[in-house]
Amino acid sequence: MSAHAALTDTVSPFGTYKAEGLVRAAWKLADRHDLSASLRKRIRSLVAWAFSGPYDTEADGLKFRIYPGQNYDDRKILAKGRLPERAEHKLLHPYLKAGTVFLDVGANIGSYSLFAASRGARVLAVEANPDTAAKLGFNLRANGLENEIRVAEVAVGDAEGSLQLWSEPSNCGFATLVPELTTGEWAGNWSPREVPVRPLADVVREAGLSRVDVLKIDVEGFEDRVVLPFLRTAERHMWPRVVMLETNCRPHWAEDCTKVLEDLGYRAAGGTEDNTVFELAA
16 A cells, blocks of 8 residues: 555454555565664655555554554554564553553553553553544554543643644654754654643543552653643642653753652652653652
């Protein structure tokens, strides 16, 4: 299927779009990190034109309808045959069990939410991009987990209102509320769309959550405006025991999350190049 024929299909049954051998081989080639970054980018552009998706596939026992021409996570699932960010999942695994309340802010297509739900957690998945949220919803239904995972289609910030969500067509999962991030290192064909914004405390209350055990935040430089207002206004019993925070866009924070978390009693319990896990001291 060429990029020109790509469509978003959240209706057809899982298995409608087969990822055949040539598709997988092409995306594996596009994901080869022994190639130079410039060559890999050129190959990826060509492969995305020829094989943008959708494709139905499984990774670590979970079902996904993926669009590799449009999203980094989708490309990794197809090229690797497993979930992306394996090291982060390993860090979270000890905290996930039956009954755990997992709050996934920046849920993308659901790799974290589905991973948590498959281990018995109750999940609230928050995704601001309506197109991505529709793909997320399909993946939940494909896995029969729509009752274990609730979706809030909203952005999270420090005040109620609306903001421009910037996205880039080659990686819809890398959407941001920070316009400065769309220049320099991550310059591309970005475009904005207005989305509603709610404080995290409101989102949690409207979902009827009485606690949050594990909070994961991946919102491309807006992490501070998600977690800090919540911790400063919520009663302590609502504070998550564990926070996994994406830190690779840290220069775009308005306030240093890590320092505030440490001041509030959280301690770094592990990390990767892109994310840090904090655990609240007893």
